[in-house]
Amino acid sequence: MDYELSDAHRSLQAEMGRFCREEIAPGAALLDAATTEEAAALMKANLGKLARAGCLELALGDDPLAKCVAGEELARACPATFLTAMSSATAFGRAVRRFGTNGQRELYLPPLAAGERIGAFACTEAEAGSDLGGIAAAAEKREGCWVLNGEKDLVTNAPLADAFVVLAWTERSAGPEGGMTLFLVDRTAAGVRVGPAVETMGLRGAPTAALRLEDCVLGEDAVLGAAAGAGYNQVRLIAQEVDLALAAMSVGIGMACMEESTRRAKTRKAFGKPIGLFEGVGAKLAIMFTFTDLGRMMTWRAAWAEAQGEPDAAVLVSCAKLFTSEAATKIASLAMQVHGGHGYLKGTAAERLYRDARFAELAWGTSEMQRALIARDSLDRFRGA
Amino acid sequence: MDFSFTEEQRMFRDSVYRYAKEQLAPLSEEADLKGEFNFEIWRKLGEMGLLGLPVPERYGGAGADLVTCCLAGEAVGHAGVDGGHILAWGAHTYLCAANILQHGTEEQKEKYLPTLATGEWIGCMGLTEPGCGSDAAALTTTAVRKEDRYVLNGSKTFITNAPLSEVFIIFATLDRAKKHKGITAFIVERGFPGISTGKPMHKMGCRASTTSEVFLEDCEVPAENCLGGEGNGWLIALGGVEWDRSTIVAPFLGGHTFMLENCARHANQRWAFNRPIREFQSIQNRIADMKVYIEAARLAVYRIAASKDSGVALNPLTAAVNKMYLGDRGFEMASEGVDIFGGYGYIHEYPVERILRDAKLAQLGGGTSDIMRMIVARFMMM
Numbered sequence: 001m002d003y004e005l006s007d008a009h010r011s012l013q014a015e016m017g018r019f020c021r022e023e024i025a026p027g028a029a030l031l032d033a034a035t036t037e038e039a040a041a042l043m044k045a046n047l048g049k050l051a052r053a054g055c056l057e058l059a060l061g062d063d064p065l066a067k068c069v070a071g072e073e074l075a076r077a078c079p080a081t082f083l084t085a086m087s088s089a090t091a092f093g094r095a096v097r098r099f100g101t102n103g104q105r106e107l108y109l110p111p112l113a114a115g116e117r118i119g120a121f122a123c124t125e126a127e128a129g130s131d132l133g134g135i136a137a138a139a140e141k142r143e144g145c146w147v148l149n150g151e152k153d154l155v156t157n158a159p160l161a162d163a164f165v166v167l168a169w170t171e172r173s174a175g176p177e178g179g180m181t182l183f184l185v186d187r188t189a190a191g192v193r194v195g196p197a198v199e200t201m202g203l204r205g206a207p208t209a210a211l212r213l214e215d216c217v218l219g220e221d222a223v224l225g226a227a228a229g230a231g232y233n234q235v236r237l238i239a240q241e242v243d244l245a246l247a248a249m250s251v252g253i254g255m256a257c258m259e260e261s262t263r264r265a266k267t268r269k270a271f272g273k274p275i276g277l278f279e280g281v282g283a284k285l286a287i288m289f290t291f292t293d294l295g296r297m298m299t300w301r302a303a304w305a306e307a308q309g310e311p312d313a314a315v316l317v318s319c320a321k322l323f324t325s326e327a328a329t330k331i332a333s334l335a336m337q338v339h340g341g342h343g344y345l346k347g348t349a350a351e352r353l354y355r356d357a358r359f360a361e362l363a364w365g366t367s368e369m370q371r372a373l374i375a376r377d378s379l380d381r382f383r384g385a
Numbered sequence: 386m387d388f389s390f391t392e393e394q395r396m397f398r399d400s401v402y403r404y405a406k407e408q409l410a411p412l413s414e415e416a417d418l419k420g421e422f423n424f425e426i427w428r429k430l431g432e433m434g435l436l437g438l439p440v441p442e443r444y445g446g447a448g449a450d451l452v453t454c455c456l457a458g459e460a461v462g463h464a465g466v467d468g469g470h471i472l473a474w475g476a477h478t479y480l481c482a483a484n485i486l487q488h489g490t491e492e493q494k495e496k497y498l499p500t501l502a503t504g505e506w507i508g509c510m511g512l513t514e515p516g517c518g519s520d521a522a523a524l525t526t527t528a529v530r531k532e533d534r535y536v537l538n539g540s541k542t543f544i545t546n547a548p549l550s551e552v553f554i555i556f557a558t559l560d561r562a563k564k565h566k567g568i569t570a571f572i573v574e575r576g577f578p579g580i581s582t583g584k585p586m587h588k589m590g591c592r593a594s595t596t597s598e599v600f601l602e603d604c605e606v607p608a609e610n611c612l613g614g615e616g617n618g619w620l621i622a623l624g625g626v627e628w629d630r631s632t633i634v635a636p637f638l639g640g641h642t643f644m645l646e647n648c649a650r651h652a653n654q655r656w657a658f659n660r661p662i663r664e665f666q667s668i669q670n671r672i673a674d675m676k677v678y679i680e681a682a683r684l685a686v687y688r689i690a691a692s693k694d695s696g697v698a699l700n701p702l703t704a705a706v707n708k709m710y711l712g713d714r715g716f717e718m719a720s721e722g723v724d725i726f727g728g729y730g731y732i733h734e735y736p737v738e739r740i741l742r743d744a745k746l747a748q749l750g751g752g753t754s755d756i757m758r759m760i761v762a763r764f765m766m767m
Contacts, residue, residue, distance in 0.1 A: 003691050286705075286758035287758070371669060374673035375669035378645060378675075379669070381649065383653050
């Protein structure tokens with residue numbers, strides 16, 4: 001039993017921390033406030049930097065713990081950059097890496113790792129999110145081709161993306177597990193239309209839009225992994241990776257909140273002493289530390305379980321994502337309280353992090369879905385007397 | 386990074402769990418109800434080697450590492466043994482025997498550890514006083530050196546095991562002006578003149594453990610029974626509470642696992658509105674939150690144990706985080722456990738009401754949650 005990071009992971013953490021502090025963090029406030037075009041240019045520049053630092057390659061790789069350690073540092077510096085990089089490399093990239101044919105991998109992954117092309121994952125629709133079986137998008141086979149129709153909503157990275165993974169029905173009668181397929185769709189394909197970027201509450205540097213597919217004609221080689229009907233399970237497996245990544249993001253946001261708050265608690269004085277020396281503020285710092293610290297351990301524990309192939313890995317990922325995302329919201333709220341009125345001003349880190357933190361609880365596996373999954377696991381174990 | 390237990394540790398845990406479930410748990414429900422310490426449970430804990438778990442074999446113990454100690458505590462809690470007997474075990478082994486092991490002279494170890502390790506003698510530690518708990522440095526029990534002995538005067542309260550103890554670790558001050566630097570620890574035997582204990586108190590939870598005041602009236606302690614040297618008592622006390630914040634809380638983790646299993650079973654079996662209540666999301670949410678709590682608490686507990694075993698000095702931050710989280714969230718979760726059982730949760734026949742009462746102690750004993758937050762905040766403000 002050893003709760004310490006290996007030397008390799010520890011030096012990754014230090015390297016990544018330094019890189020993100022110097023190269024990524026300075027642009028975080030601008031990304032949040034910039035207009036769409038400016039933000040897009042800045043985000044693309046950030047992806048280029050991440051690619052040169054080897055981060056996107058790392059995200060495509062097979063070391064869950066390394067991804068969490070690095071992801072925390074990136075999210076700590078700029079949660080929006082984390083979300084765009086993660087949506088491209090983990091949601092899109094890992095789907096291609098894990099399930100794609102050799103040809104699909106060779107086509108999509110090298111430019112993605114180089115930061116030259118950006119990916120997006122299009123699953124959610126206006127009327128279906130957690131309930132994947134409720135989507136309406138469908139592809140029909142016509143003369144050896146697939147004709148895809150549907151409208152995807154809330155697609156992170158859509159305004160920037162060069163390629164999408166799109167979930168659609170291919171055989172409704174087979175039900176979700178067997179009747180759904182993931183397609184690789186290039187932005188330039190006929191019938192692909194990206195809607196205008198929508199305004200989000202937080203993570204504003206990671207642009208989001210709807211994706212409309214109108215009689216989009218795709219070849220057989222657009223079926224991810226040449227596995228028609230495997231889409232539902234592929235999404236489930238990728239969602240587990242994304243949920244773990246969102247746990248790491250939440251830990252990073254918690255760290256940033258804690259650092260901002262500690263700095264504030266030391267420098268701001270009231271009634272003749274730094275406010276952090278008052279018990280009420282000190283207790284908030286302590287709670288921020290506790291939940292960040294335990295959240296990080298849970299995230300690492302889940303990552304380790306994935307690396308070991310433990311049968312409990314999926315439940316541990318759910319526990320980590322649920323714990324850390326709810327903790328991040330709580331921590332960000334405490335951070336704002338420690339900052340007082342100044343934290344309520346547009347443009348302050350506390351205000352930005354407060355908005356950014358809120359995302360993870362409702363993204364991908366929502367807290368409600370995680371609780372349902374975790375509970376089912378425990379309840380099923382004790383069905384008998 | 387490696388979160389796994391060794392094969393040996395897992396086997397030991399499993400055997401302790403089975404033993405406790407078969408031999409101890411059946412006796413503990415009645416003991417809790419009556420608020421009576423059960424000597425058969427105590428004897429059986431001793432027979433299993435649990436009372437001297439961290440004590441080296443040459444002093445009659447098992448020489449177990451910290452992770453193993455935590456596993457044993459978790460296993461006994463998991464088996465459904467009440468918090469009272471577990472608390473008695475914790476105070477005896479980790480607050481009394483482990484302190485003598487860590488700070489005692491060779492003579493002291495040889496004299497006290499073998500009888501403590503078997504449980505023949507019961508031990509306790511007296512730090513808290515009627516006028517000071519968290520602010521332990523404000524203690525007023527005095528010790529005065531007179532020739533070949535010390536004379537102790539004062540009183541202690543809330544001392545777990547005191548009514549049954551043969552061996553007391555008593556903290557007293559040689560010079561109140563020196564504040565914490567005057568505090569010194571002494572090994573006091575029940576047979577020494579001038580020591581007496583009060584009537585066992587009726588407690589909210591952990592009821593089967595005995596708790597009382599300790600009175601020291603011109604209590605004479607031989608000079609060689611000073612533990613760890615004059616003026617070092619404060620550091621010993623701090624070291625002791627660090628046990629409180631790790632090993633002693635491990636059984637709560639097991640107790641909550643026991644609770645989760647009971648709740649999950651009940652939710653499968655109890656029907657309402659033509660379906661098992663497990664199908665209601667409000668029930669599922671509580672089960673899920675318990676599971677998340679148990680996973681987080683497990684990491685917090687074993688991180689401390691693993692770090693102590695690897696020879697790293699205990700990080701007071703992680704110890705405080707552990708104690709605060711296990712205590713505060715553990716109490717909330719125990720309350721949710723009662724909710725799942727509804728009216729049945731409120732009666733003694735089902736174990737969840739006992740777990741709720743027992744869980745409260747983890748927020749109070751060995752440094753309150755308020756103090757844990759102050760410790761963490763102080764580090765952050767440095």
